[in-house]
Amino acid sequence: MSISNEALQKLVQEIETQAVQSQQQIALVKSQMASKQREMRMLQLTSSEVSTLPPDTPVYEGVGKMFVLSPITGVDTRLKAETQELKSDVENLGKKLQYLETTYKNSREHIDQIFKNGGRG
Template sequence: MSISNEALRKVLLEIEQKSAFSSQQLGIVKTQLAAKHRESRMLQLTANEVGVLPQGTQLYEGVGKMFIQTPSGEVVDRLAREKQALTDDVANLEKKRQYLETTFKNSREHMDRILRSAGPM
């Protein structure tokens, strides 16, 4: 059973669009992952610096254009919560990246298989 050239072109175009979309989304996810890793590193460095300060050291957090004195325990807790949120975000982005990579790979394989089975046009 042979597929008409028009139907074949339509299927190839659809697969090509899906592949291009996956590739574009993959680039976006990789950029987001890099940003999350940088943010995570900054949080870790901040937590390390706050951790070595003597007990009772006054800490100030920026809020808009002003600074508010905050107990060190609250700062450490906030940093831990932010770190956990970033870890969750990274895990979700990694799942999305794997899905997009699989989709892209499968689209390319389907396109190659269709082109090989169709022969010369």
């Protein structure tokens, strides 16, 4: 069974579009992962600095354009919670990245297979 040139061209174009979209999304996900990892590292550094302070040290957190006195334990708890949330986000982005890379790889393989077979089904 042979596929017409028109149908073959349309199929290749659709697969190529899917591959390009996957490639763009891969770049976006990698950028998001890097951003979240940087943010997580800053939170961890802040948390380690706060944990070295004596318990009675006044600590201020920025809220809009002002600073509010906060207990060290509250600040540390918030930093750890935000770090956990970012870890979860990075893990989910890693799964999404793996899916997109697989989709891209499969698209490229399909295109190669179509050209290798010359449109024969």
